[in-house]
Amino acid sequence: xxxxxxxxxxxxxxxxxxxxxxxxxxxxxxxxxxxxxxxxxxxxxxxxxxxxxxxxxxxxxxxxxxxxxxxxxxxxxxxxxxxxxxxxxxxxxxxxxxxxxxxxxxxxxxxxxxxxxxxxxxxxxxxxxxxxxxxxxxxxxxxxxxxxxxxxxxxxxxxxxxxxxxxxxxxxxxxxxxxxxxxxxxxxxxxxxxxxxxxxxxxxxxxxxxxxxxxxxxxxxxxxxxxxxxxxxxxxxxxxxxxxxxxxxxxxxxx
Amino acid sequence: xxxxxxxxxxxxxxxxxxxxxxxxxxxxxxxxxxxxxxxxxxxxxxxxxxxxxxxxxxxxxxxxxxxxxxxxxxxxxxxxxxxxxxxxxxxxxxxxxxxxxxxxxxxxxxxxxxxx
Numbered sequence: 001x002x003x004x005x006x007x008x009x010x011x012x013x014x015x016x017x018x019x020x021x022x023x024x025x026x027x028x029x030x031x032x033x034x035x036x037x038x039x040x041x042x043x044x045x046x047x048x049x050x051x052x053x054x055x056x057x058x059x060x061x062x063x064x065x066x067x068x069x070x071x072x073x074x075x076x077x078x079x080x081x082x083x084x085x086x087x088x089x090x091x092x093x094x095x096x097x098x099x100x101x102x103x104x105x106x107x108x109x110x111x112x113x114x115x116x117x118x119x120x121x122x123x124x125x126x127x128x129x130x131x132x133x134x135x136x137x138x139x140x141x142x143x144x145x146x147x148x149x150x151x152x153x154x155x156x157x158x159x160x161x162x163x164x165x166x167x168x169x170x171x172x173x174x175x176x177x178x179x180x181x182x183x184x185x186x187x188x189x190x191x192x193x194x195x196x197x198x199x200x201x202x203x204x205x206x207x208x209x210x211x212x213x214x215x216x217x218x219x220x221x222x223x224x225x226x227x228x229x230x231x232x233x234x235x236x237x238x239x240x241x242x243x244x245x246x247x248x249x250x251x252x253x254x255x
Numbered sequence: 256x257x258x259x260x261x262x263x264x265x266x267x268x269x270x271x272x273x274x275x276x277x278x279x280x281x282x283x284x285x286x287x288x289x290x291x292x293x294x295x296x297x298x299x300x301x302x303x304x305x306x307x308x309x310x311x312x313x314x315x316x317x318x319x320x321x322x323x324x325x326x327x328x329x330x331x332x333x334x335x336x337x338x339x340x341x342x343x344x345x346x347x348x349x350x351x352x353x354x355x356x357x358x359x360x361x362x363x364x365x366x367x368x369x370x371x
Contacts (some may be wrong), residue, residue, distance in 0.1 A: 036359060100285045100298075133356075134283045136302055 022180045022199040023114070024051050024221045025059075025123030025246045026085075027105050032155040032250040033130045034097055041097055042129050045083065046107055047090035051184040051221055052198045056086030060110050067095055068104040068142055100134030106142055111232055111241060120232050123223065123244035128154040143171065146245040148179075148222055151209060159217040159251045166208045167224040167245060173208030177224045181212050184219040184248075217253035221246060284356040286346045288368035292332045293360070297325060297348050304329025308350035315342025315362075325350070340365055 030043035048059040065077045080091040097103060105127050111120040124144045135156065141149045151164040167177035181200045183190065192198045204210040204224070214220050224245040231238035282305070286295045293312075297305050308325035312333075320338045325331050325348060338344065343365065347357040 040364070099287075100283055132283070132285065132358075133281075134285075134298070135300070136298075 022050065022182055022223060023057065023112070023121055023123070023244075024049060024182060024223055025107060025109055025125030025244065026051060026184070026221065027107055027125050027127045027248055028184065028219055029105070029127060029129050031129070032127075034132065036132045041094050042103070042131075043092060043094050044105060044127075045085055045090065045092050046080070046125075047085035047088070048109060048112065048123070049086050049088075049090075051186075051219075052182050052190075052192065054086050054185055056084075056088030056090065057112070058088050059085070059090045061091075062107050062109045064106070064108040065091075065093075066106050068106070068140060069099070069101060070137060071140075073142070097129075097131040100132035100136075101130070102135055102137035102140065103129045103131060104137070104140050104142060105129065106144060106147075108144070113234055113239075114242075117242070119240040119242050120234070121242045121244065122228075123246045125244075125246040125248070127248040130155050141168070144245070145170065146224070146226060146243045148224055148245045148247040150247070150249075154247065154249045157214070157249065157251045158254050159214055160254065161251065162211050162213045163220075163222070163249055163251075164209060164211045165222065165247060167204050167210065167226075168208065169226050169243065169245070174204065174224065174226060175206045175208055177204040177208055177210070177226065178202075179204060179210045179212070180223045180225065182221050182223070183214075183216070184221065186218070188216075188218060190216075214249075214251040217251050219248055219250050221248050280354065282348065282350055282354040282356040284346065284348045284358045286344075286358045286360055288335060288360070288365060288371075289332075291335055291369075293335050293338075293344065293346070294332045295325075295330060295346055295348070295358070297329045297350070297356070299354075305348075305350040305354075308348050311347040311349075312338055313345040313347070314339055315344070317345065320344075335365070335369070 026047045028045045034042050048057045066073045079093045083090050083092040107125045111122050114121050138153045139150050146169045148165040167174040179202050202210050226243050228241035228243045281300045283298050306327045310323045310325050312320045343362045344360040349355045
């Protein structure tokens with residue numbers, strides 16, 4: 001396996017069998033805080049990718065894509081437009097923002113078979129967007145199979161702020177859950193001095209609460225990974241399913 | 256709250272007044288068209304509704320059209336047809352002590368919402 005760092009400026013050959021760099025379901029809005037002067041909708045890009053290295057993977061049409069506002073969830077799966085994201089199939093869509101407040105977007109993909117991990121991956125992916133200066137609903141919990149529920153407002157953060165969330169599985173906190181953190185390198189061109197710096201890892205406390213301080217502005221992905229209590233068949237065998245609670249949070253540059 | 260008072264990119268391109276940044280309990284104003292009326296809503300960032308306030312309705316050239324009092328539930332409504340709205344509307348609300356905000360109903364907003 002080759003791991004490309006910083007947009008392919010150099011490559012590291014690593015031994016086969018070393019854990020792969022993290023996969024992430026991704027929902028990246030055009031703007032995490034839409035102001036009245038900026039329009040009446042927000043664009044979203046959906047993908048399944050390695051965000052730091054900029055390597056895409058195929059995202060099939062998801063099982064569900066929804067937007068939740070004031071406790072009401074609407075299905076927007078039918079509004080997806082095929083797109084190429086990091087060189088692989090993904091989707092875009094544009095969602096009207098009819099009223100002020102926080103809009104929570106989520107995606108449930110089909111199980112992704114990852115031979116290298118001998119397991120399926122399902123990343124329940126979320127992001128939060130505030131509309132028109134109103135942040136009401138920023139801590140909304142959707143009731144997904146697994147999700148990160150924000151304890152810090154998941155937008156309007158300065159670079160350097162800490163972000164806190166609680167990892168939940170089946171609605172219950174996950175003590176000492178492992179949370180992988182990765183920067184969406186996109187056009188930033190950040191070079192990691194070590195592969196260990198591409199995906200960082202923090203653990204939640206006994207109440208499922210984790211804390212991370214982002215060192216720079218941009219989109220940061222948090223993925224809390226747990227093994228499902230069920231298996232799925234692959235080539236006649238039952239295989240584990242990795243459930244990811246993924247949340248994308250934007251940190252703003254300090255002026 | 257610090258608002259960017261940038262040139263309106265939605266369509267109308269009309270300038271709006273600059274407001275002083277509000278303090279912690281910032282005010283949010285929103286307006287929409289419902290059944291031929293302009294419905295104006297004001298809310299503090301705490302979620303509470305102001306019980307009083309001054310409402311100013313301006314046209315797209317910032318000419319004052321009408322003033323009114325905010326209702327004690329933080330809302331007020333008036334007939335769209337009662338104001339000249341071809342160039343859009345700017346609705347300002349002041350509840351005092353730096354708690355000011357505004358909402359712009361662009362011509363596109365009005366056309367789209369009036370259809371619904």
